[in-house]
Amino acid sequence: MTQKRIAIIGAGPSGMAALRAFESAEKAGAEVPEIVCYEKQGDWGGQWNYSWRTGIDQYGEPVHSSMYRNLWSNGPKEALEFAEYTFDEHFGRPISSYPPREVLWDYIDGRVRQSEAKSKVRFATAVRWVQFHEDTETFTVTVEDLRSKQTTAATFDHVIVATGHFSFPNVPDVPGIETFPGTLHHAHDFRGAEKLADKRVLLIGASYSAEDIGVQAYKMGARSVTMSYRSRPQGYDWPEGMEELPGIQEIQGQTVHFSNGEVREFDAIVLCTGYLHKYPFLPTELALESPNNIYPDHLYRGVIWQKNPRLSYLGAQDQWFTFNMFDAQAWYVRDLILGRAELPSERERAEHMQSWRNRFMALETDADDVQFQADYIQDLIEATDYPMFDLDEVVKTFLDWKKDKKANILTYRDKQHRSVMTGTMAAKHHTRWLHELDDSLERYLGAPKEDEMRSRFEADDADEDIERLPLQERIQR
Ligand SMILES: Cc1cc2nc3c(=O)[nH]c(=O)nc-3n(C[C@H](O)[C@H](O)[C@H](O)COP(=O)(O)OP(=O)(O)OC[C@H]3O[C@@H](n4cnc5c(N)ncnc54)[C@H](O)[C@@H]3O)c2cc1C
Numbered sequence: 001m002t003q004k005r006i007a008i009i010g011a012g013p014s015g016m017a018a019l020r021a022f023e024s025a026e027k028a029g030a031e032v033p034e035i036v037c038y039e040k041q042g043d044w045g046g047q048w049n050y051s052w053r054t055g056i057d058q059y060g061e062p063v064h065s066s067m068y069r070n071l072w073s074n075g076p077k078e079a080l081e082f083a084e085y086t087f088d089e090h091f092g093r094p095i096s097s098y099p100p101r102e103v104l105w106d107y108i109d110g111r112v113r114q115s116e117a118k119s120k121v122r123f124a125t126a127v128r129w130v131q132f133h134e135d136t137e138t139f140t141v142t143v144e145d146l147r148s149k150q151t152t153a154a155t156f157d158h159v160i161v162a163t164g165h166f167s168f169p170n171v172p173d174v175p176g177i178e179t180f181p182g183t184l185h186h187a188h189d190f191r192g193a194e195k196l197a198d199k200r201v202l203l204i205g206a207s208y209s210a211e212d213i214g215v216q217a218y219k220m221g222a223r224s225v226t227m228s229y230r231s232r233p234q235g236y237d238w239p240e241g242m243e244e245l246p247g248i249q250e251i252q253g254q255t256v257h258f259s260n261g262e263v264r265e266f267d268a269i270v271l272c273t274g275y276l277h278k279y280p281f282l283p284t285e286l287a288l289e290s291p292n293n294i295y296p297d298h299l300y301r302g303v304i305w306q307k308n309p310r311l312s313y314l315g316a317q318d319q320w321f322t323f324n325m326f327d328a329q330a331w332y333v334r335d336l337i338l339g340r341a342e343l344p345s346e347r348e349r350a351e352h353m354q355s356w357r358n359r360f361m362a363l364e365t366d367a368d369d370v371q372f373q374a375d376y377i378q379d380l381i382e383a384t385d386y387p388m389f390d391l392d393e394v395v396k397t398f399l400d401w402k403k404d405k406k407a408n409i410l411t412y413r414d415k416q417h418r419s420v421m422t423g424t425m426a427a428k429h430h431t432r433w434l435h436e437l438d439d440s441l442e443r444y445l446g447a448p449k450e451d452e453m454r455s456r457f458e459a460d461d462a463d464e465d466i467e468r469l470p471l472q473e474r475i476q477r
């Protein structure tokens with residue numbers, strides 16, 4: 001019997017989870033199929049692999065990441081920790097709960113850095129097309145080597161799509177937006193808030209991008225930050241200089257009319273209107289089409305393409321949990337491919353999906369959402385040998401995080417949480433998030449004598465008040 005061949009498309013955290021899943025089975029003595037992972041960038045890490053090239057690369061290929069220079073984790077790291085490679089193991093000491101991008105990249109890289117996994121990745125290779133052949137039950141995957149400009153095709157028995165879904169911007173039309181003379185872009189193209197200093201900034205959208213780009217702009221000294229919501233406001237206790245307004249009626253040049261009658265002038269607009277599920281390398285019958293939600297339809301157990309179970313998706317859900325959810329998914333897909341888990345019949349799969357979809361449709365609150373995603377992960381882990389962890393405790397961590405944000409959107413990243421994997425309490429970071437202008441790994445892991453920005457302010461206990469003032473005033477004080 002010939003060896004099975006598996007294609008993994010994308011080497012972000014989801015693709016890396018798939019590589020790790022097969023590697024761990026191999027290390028335990030299992031015979032694993034031949035794996036080829038195609039990654040269009042020059043390194044792995046997906047969104048977390050940010051460089052100055054983010055935007056367009058040296059081959060003219062769009063770069064996938066929507067991250068930006070000063071991005072720090074917006075959820076506690078204790079909620080995304082791998083169950084089989086902990087932060088303690090990687091860093092050798094407790095670190096804070098909300099590390100910057102480069103630190104998290106180092107963590108996901110560290111798990112597989114020493115392994116054979118990297119040799120299975122064809123970097124700078126973009127998947128251009130995937131075709132399924134009913135007769136042979138195989139896929140032809142056509143790829144372009146961006147360096148040599150050579151296009152080649154190869155045959156695979158299974159395809160795992162791990163290309164993420166926060167890269168293709170959703171760009172709605174806004175009445176009169178074509179008359180706006182200031183800077184205008186989508187969050188995908190936002191690279192840092194320095195240029196927003198002293199600007200009146202409008203963010204359209206009311207989710208994580210609006211929230212984080214909003215506080216980044218505030219941090220970097222924007223004159224004002226206005227966030228416009230469509231369905232509901234985020235509802236945080238924003239500091240002076242930040243506000244939320246409802247939908248936009250019309251833009252007339254720099255002047256924006258909101259649906260509640262308010263009028264404001266702006267210098268810059270960032271569309272924080274989310275992303276599209278888009279898989280330009282897949283024919284319609286294989287391509288997932290879904291709004292951004294935590295239980296997209298047509299995926300059995302959130303991963304197996306119902307119409308063709310030889311195709312699977314990792315990380316296709318909206319994400320409370322991230323890295324450890326991708327692991328649970330990857331372990332399950334691996335076990336199906338290795339024949340360790342049995343794929344139920346089409347009807348049983350449909351019933352299973354329907355029961356989870358029904359539960360999903362009945363969710364009302366964010367707390368319901370988090371619990372649902374925790375239960376989903378638990379269901380997957382129970383079917384594999386991925387180490388089980390206390391998911392209910394992680395749900396509590398998420399709820400504490402939400403409380404911290406509600407209490408103060410500018411200081412929640414200064415809080416500490418406890419790891420459910422190791423019991424380790426996070427360290428208090430040397431610098432408060434609002435004062436930290438250097439997000440490098442070196443600075444993060446270094447030990448500056450004190451919070452250097454703080455020395456510009458009077459006293460530790462005055463911080464909370466000072467932080468609620470615009471940057472210029474904070475510095476003048
Ligand atoms: C702005 C932003 C901030 C975020 N912040 C956080 C956070 O703080 N904490 C958190 O836990 N999560 C965060 N996330 C969520 C993020 O989606 C996950 O952490 C994670 O990166 C998802 O991993 P992935 O592998 O599924 O997708 P991605 O990270 O998007 O990786 C997909 C990979 O596929 C490759 N690829 C795409 N198309 C092709 C192709 N045709 N051929 C070959 N390769 C291809 C890409 O180059 C990329 O490397 C954030 C997301 C965004 C957009």
Ligand SMILES: NC(=O)c1ccc[n+]([C@@H]2O[C@H](COP(=O)([O-])OP(=O)(O)OC[C@H]3O[C@@H](n4cnc5c(N)ncnc54)[C@H](OP(=O)(O)O)[C@@H]3O)[C@@H](O)[C@H]2O)c1
Binds near residue numbers: 292
């Ligand atoms: N680490 C970080 O700090 C950080 C920063 C940014 C992003 N992220 C991550 O990035 C991912 C994506 O977040 P996101 O905020 O970009 O997308 P998102 O969560 O999908 O939210 C999209 C937002 O756009 C709004 N919207 C969509 N179409 C609109 C329209 N036509 N008019 C007005 N508003 C519209 C939506 O409003 P409705 O609610 O009405 O649908 C929603 O508020 C998340 O996983 C998040 O965690 C993390």
